Amino acid sequence: xxxxxxxxxxxxxxxxxxxxxxxxxxxxxxxxxxxxxxxxxxxxxxxxxxxxxxxxxxxxxxxxxxxxxxxxxxxxxxxxxxxxxxxxxxxxxxxxxxxxxxxxxxxxxxxxxxxxxxxxxxxxxxxxxxxxxxxxxxxxxxxxxxxxxxxxxxxxxxxxxxxxxxxxxxxxxxxxxxxxxxxxxxxxxxxxxxxxxxxxxxxxxxxxxxxxxxxxxxxxxxxxxxxxxxxxxxxxxxxxxxxxxxxxxxxxxxxxxxxxxxxxxxxxxxxxxxxxxxxxxxxxxxxxxxxxxxxxxxxxxxxxxxxxxxxxxxxxxxxxxxxxxxxxxxxxxxxxxxxxxxxxxxxxxxxxxxxxxxxxxxxxxxxxxxxxxxxxxxxxxxxxxxxxxxxxxxxxxxxxxxxxxxxxxxxxxxxxxxxxxxxxxxxxxxxxxxxxxxxxxxxxxxxxxxxxxxxxxxxxxxxxxxxxxxxxxxxxxxxxxxxxxxxxxxxxxxxxxxxxxxxxxxxxxxxxxx
Amino acid sequence: xxxxxxxxxxxxxxxxxxxxxxxxxxxxxxxxxxxxxxxxxxxxxxxxxxxxxxxxxxxxxxxxxxxxxxxxxxxxxxxxxxxxxxxxxxxxxxxxxxxxxxxxxxxxxxxxxxxxxxxxxxxxxxxxxxxxxxxxxxxxxxxxxxxxxxxxxxxxxxxxxxxxxxxxxxxxxxxxxxx
Numbered sequence: 270x271x272x273x274x275x276x277x278x279x280x281x282x283x284x285x286x287x288x289x290x291x292x293x294x295x296x297x298x299x300x301x302x303x304x305x306x307x308x309x310x311x312x313x314x315x316x317x318x319x320x321x322x323x324x325x326x327x328x329x330x331x332x333x334x335x336x337x338x339x340x341x342x343x344x345x346x347x348x349x350x351x352x353x354x355x356x357x358x359x360x361x362x363x364x365x366x367x368x369x370x371x372x373x374x375x376x377x378x379x380x381x382x383x384x385x386x387x388x389x390x391x392x393x394x395x396x397x398x399x400x401x402x403x404x405x406x407x408x409x410x411x412x413x414x415x416x417x418x419x420x421x422x423x424x425x426x427x428x429x430x431x432x433x434x435x436x437x438x439x440x441x442x443x444x445x446x447x448x449x450x451x452x453x454x455x456x457x458x459x460x461x462x463x464x465x466x467x468x469x470x471x472x473x474x475x476x477x478x479x480x481x482x483x484x485x486x487x488x489x490x491x492x493x494x495x496x497x498x499x500x501x502x503x504x505x506x507x508x509x510x511x512x513x514x515x516x517x518x519x520x521x522x523x524x525x526x527x528x529x530x531x532x533x534x535x536x537x538x539x540x541x542x543x544x545x546x547x548x549x550x551x552x553x554x555x556x557x558x559x560x561x562x563x564x565x566x567x568x569x570x571x572x573x574x575x576x577x578x579x580x581x582x583x584x585x586x587x588x589x590x591x592x593x594x595x596x597x598x599x600x601x602x603x604x605x606x607x608x609x610x611x612x613x614x615x616x617x618x619x620x621x622x623x624x625x626x627x628x629x630x631x632x633x634x635x636x637x638x639x640x641x642x643x644x645x646x647x648x649x650x651x652x653x654x655x656x657x658x659x660x661x662x663x664x665x666x667x668x669x670x671x672x673x674x675x676x677x678x679x680x681x682x683x684x685x686x687x688x689x690x691x692x693x694x695x696x697x698x699x700x701x702x703x704x705x706x707x708x709x710x711x712x713x714x715x716x717x718x719x720x721x722x723x724x725x726x727x728x729x730x731x732x733x734x735x736x737x738x739x740x741x742x743x744x745x746x747x748x749x750x751x752x753x754x755x756x757x758x759x760x761x762x763x764x765x766x767x768x769x770x771x772x773x774x775x776x777x778x779x780x781x782x783x
Numbered sequence: 784x785x786x787x788x789x790x791x792x793x794x795x796x797x798x799x800x801x802x803x804x805x806x807x808x809x810x811x812x813x814x815x816x817x818x819x820x821x822x823x824x825x826x827x828x829x830x831x832x833x834x835x836x837x838x839x840x841x842x843x844x845x846x847x848x849x850x851x852x853x854x855x856x857x858x859x860x861x862x863x864x865x866x867x868x869x870x871x872x873x874x875x876x877x878x879x880x881x882x883x884x885x886x887x888x889x890x891x892x893x894x895x896x897x898x899x900x901x902x903x904x905x906x907x908x909x910x911x912x913x914x915x916x917x918x919x920x921x922x923x924x925x926x927x928x929x930x931x932x933x934x935x936x937x938x939x940x941x942x943x944x945x946x947x948x949x950x951x952x953x954x955x956x957x958x959x960x961x962x
Contacts (some may be wrong), residue, residue: 280957281958281959282955293944293945293946294943294944294950294954295942295943295945296942296943296944296945297941297942297943298938298941298943299941313941314941315940315941330925338786338787364915372819374812419898681934695816
């Protein structure tokens, strides 16, 4: 073994010596003026490009962010403790890029595309630049296919289309990541590629996400890009751009991908850290002036391409964590205005047991309605109206319902059952035809004489019953994607048959007796 | 910040020097004065102290100028610096003056480091080659560094042409390490 190695070395040395005259390395170099806090200032590098990768000693790379009259401000990726003043910095003539392609699917990588999951190197020769101009106006078309999240409240009232950007916003511990995980799990068997980008989260949280997705078999179509809280701000800053670059590969190869940026508040903070260290002037809340552009150029890359370009799509679901429900802070207002709608999650609802804790009143989707399947459109309009009326009346109902007229009481009862119906356990995404069936049942009044406490159980037992005894209903719904009279009649028969077998629970019976 | 100020003064002096067509004289005179300024703490104190009146400072410059036979442009320039109280920027201005003058006269400074002293013939061939390459006049400084082992390293501004044996050995090591 040692013998062979020595031979190899001799051979390489000989080749090198033979070719000795031919190699003159031409480098453009500068020297480090100062280094600290992950930032290096470099003198020289006259023709350095903005965003270019620079090579420092000890294999450390940096990105040129500030081009000034006589120096270049760079952020360092990796261990910068060994870099000294006066060290030589080389240009690479390359803009920062990450590996992309099918090989990444099922992997956990850092923002540079290096594997973190110990499953060996990533075999791909394709790379995409970190920053890319978003598709132009003529390259796009309106959203037309749905992203099924499997969550009743979202798919019915706040539908998301492929190519849309829908913000998930809420305080800590309100179930933001839970919605993402459910959405990823629900893509099983579909054609969507999911890219989950964790920014500034605890390593333990990321490990938990990976485990959950693996347990549900969702890693087969998922990429995780992780920049944990312990990594330098630079890594957290480039993480969502790396995720977008990976997503763009699928978008541009006529497929469908969805990027989850969890979360952009931390991303803005890491960018603030970098900007302040580079001595860019601070603005509101000490964020730099271009923090809006930072997020808009990221989210603009989500698009539905036109048919000529293959009709691929990249959907973006950014997350924003608010502090004590304050959505008028700088970053939340910015991202709200960039996205095509938002899903509000509220701590009060969460604590009241309404999970997912979606506030249907102020959550909107500006374009997703175009992408809903017809059947869902038919039932969702009614649902939204019922819910709105219920919210108006619910304020009164707090003082007792006895004196209200019958119609109002009926509306209240319907509303209570709908709220109950929209509750959904975690990791239990529901196929769209089942959602349609149960929401239709509720809005047709089949649930009005079921006790509120029984609604969840009613749903849980109804769906297997219909599946077993009336498989045609769900099958036609799935295939036709519309709710015509024939299906309605069949569904009615199925639900009535089920109600005969359904017995009210003792708790509900006691409640009814009161 | 200071870089911006001194480069403005330097550019102005270059303008004057080129107009009067005695750039080389201005350059050497400025260097001579800067050297005197660096070596004599008395001179520095006199010119920088707020206690000394402006007239006294100007007289010092005129007398020194006469003794050192400085070009009129340099004398005037020093007076301007005193007037504007920018004498502490003199060294920076001198640096900027050299770069600015080189840029205007299409001259590039090259630093050549070699393992052993180059012969006159080798030097001329190197200059010729670089001038052909850059289409600029080359001013060379030569250094020796035995640790290069062989070959030369030419540095033109921020571009480095490295054909030294040491760099090749380094590259070879990288190649071996990566395989």
